[in-house]
Amino acid sequence: MSTLSLPCPAKLNLMLNITGRRSDGYHLLQTLFQLLDYGDTLHFRDSATPGIQLASSIEGVAHEDNLIVRAANALIDYTGTSRGALLDLEKHLPMGGGLGGGSSDAATTLVGLNQLWSLGLSLDVLARLAEPLGADVPVFVRGYSAWAEGIGERLEPVTLPEQWFVVLHPGPHVSTASLFSTPDLPRNTPPISRDQALTLTHNDCEQVARRLYPEIDDALTWLAPFGPARLTGTGACVFCPLTSEQEAANILRRIQQERDTHDGRRQWQAFVAKGCNTSPLHITVDSPG
Ligand SMILES: C[C@@](CO)(OP(=O)(O)O)[C@H](O)COP(=O)(O)OP(=O)(O)OC[C@H]1O[C@@H](n2ccc(N)nc2=O)[C@H](O)[C@@H]1O
Numbered sequence: 001m002s003t004l005s006l007p008c009p010a011k012l013n014l015m016l017n018i019t020g021r022r023s024d025g026y027h028l029l030q031t032l033f034q035l036l037d038y039g040d041t042l043h044f045r046d047s048a049t050p051g052i053q054l055a056s057s058i059e060g061v062a063h064e065d066n067l068i069v070r071a072a073n074a075l076i077d078y079t080g081t082s083r084g085a086l087l088d089l090e091k092h093l094p095m096g097g098g099l100g101g102g103s104s105d106a107a108t109t110l111v112g113l114n115q116l117w118s119l120g121l122s123l124d125v126l127a128r129l130a131e132p133l134g135a136d137v138p139v140f141v142r143g144y145s146a147w148a149e150g151i152g153e154r155l156e157p158v159t160l161p162e163q164w165f166v167v168l169h170p171g172p173h174v175s176t177a178s179l180f181s182t183p184d185l186p187r188n189t190p191p192i193s194r195d196q197a198l199t200l201t202h203n204d205c206e207q208v209a210r211r212l213y214p215e216i217d218d219a220l221t222w223l224a225p226f227g228p229a230r231l232t233g234t235g236a237c238v239f240c241p242l243t244s245e246q247e248a249a250n251i252l253r254r255i256q257q258e259r260d261t262h263d264g265r266r267q268w269q270a271f272v273a274k275g276c277n278t279s280p281l282h283i284t285v286d287s288p289g
C-alpha cells in the first residue's frame with residue numbers, strides 16, 4: 001500500500017494592487033506571491049475504496065466544500081480513474097489568514113494524487129484543473145514565487161531575495177469575498193511593471209482591513225518599528241521581512257511576550273519562515289513536467 005507525505009506551503013502577497021474589476025465581479029490584481037517554507041502537511045494513503053476519504057473534517061467546512069475534496073474530485077472527473085485514497089491533513093495555517101492555506105491544500109492534493117495514482121498529468125493540465133478551485137490555487141500548483149496578474153492565474157516566476165519573515169495572525173478570520181465587497185476598497189490603482197513591484201510594499205486591501213478589524217490595525221502598528229510591516233492578501237495575517245533568522249526569532253519572542261502580558265486581549269499566533277523561490281512541495285515530489 002503506497003503512502004506519501006507532502007508539504008502545503010503558505011504564501012505571502014509582498015504587494016497587492018487592485019487595478020480593475022471583471023464583468024463577473026472578480027477583481028483584477030497585480031501581486032507578488034512569495035512562497036514560504038512553512039505550512040500544512042498532507043498525508044496520502046492508497047485505498048481499495050474508489051474516491052476520497054478524509055481522516056478528519058475541518059470545523060465549519062462541509063466535506064464536499066473542503067478544497068481537498070473538490071481538488072480530488074476534479075482530478076477524478078478529468079481522468080475517470082477508479083482509484084481511491086485516504087487523506088489526512090495536518091493543519092497549521094490559520095483559515096481566512098491570507099496565507100492561502102486552503103488553496104495550497106488543494107494544490108498539494110492535485111500534485112500528490114497525480115503521483116500516488118501514477119496519472120502522468122503535466123503541470124499545465126494540473127494548473128488548468130486548479131483554476132476553478134480558487135484564484136490562489138494555480139500558483140501553488142506551478143510551485144514558484146511569482147509575479148501575478150489577472151485574478152492570479154497569469155504567472156511569471158520571479159527570483160526574490162533570500163529573506164526571513166515573521167508572520168503574525170492577530171485573531172480574526174477574514175472572508176476574502178466580504179473584504180472584496182467593501183464599497184470603498186480602492187479598485188483603480190494604475191498598473192505597474194513587475195520590476196517596480198519588487199520594491200513596493202503596498203497592499204490595496206490594507207486600509208479597509210485595518211478599519212474593519214481593529215486587531216489587524218493593532219498588530220500592524222505594533223510590528224511597524226521592526227521593518228516594512230504589511231498585510232498579506234485580504235488578511236488577517238500581517239508580516240515583516242527580515243534579513244536574518246535571528247532577527248525574526250527575536251521578534252517572535254517579543255510577540256509571545258505580548259500575548260502573555262495583555263490579559264488575553266492580544267490573541268496573537270505567530271511563526272517565522274524563510275521565503276523560497278521554489279515550492280517545498282516541488283522539491284519533495286517527483287515533479288511532473
Ligand atoms: C486576495 C488573494 C490574493 O492572494 O488572497 P487571500 O487573501 O484570499 O489569500 C486571492 O487572490 C484570493 O484567492 P482565493 O482565496 O483563492 O479566492 P477565491 O476563492 O477565488 O474567491 C473568493 C471570493 O473573493 C472574491 N474575489 C477573489 C479573487 C479576486 N481576484 N477577486 C475577487 O473579487 C470573489 O467574490 C470570490 O467569490
Ligand SMILES: Nc1ncnc2c1ncn2[C@@H]1O[C@H](COP(=O)(O)OP(=O)(O)O)[C@@H](O)[C@H]1O
Nearest residue numbers: 066067068095096097098099100101102103105
Ligand atoms: N482544506 C481547507 N483548508 C482551509 N480552508 C478551507 C479548506 N477547504 C475549504 N476551505 C474554506 O476556504 C476559506 C479560506 O481559507 P484559506 O485558504 O485558509 O484562507 P485565505 O484564502 O484567507 O488564505 C476558509 O474559510 C474555509 O471556509
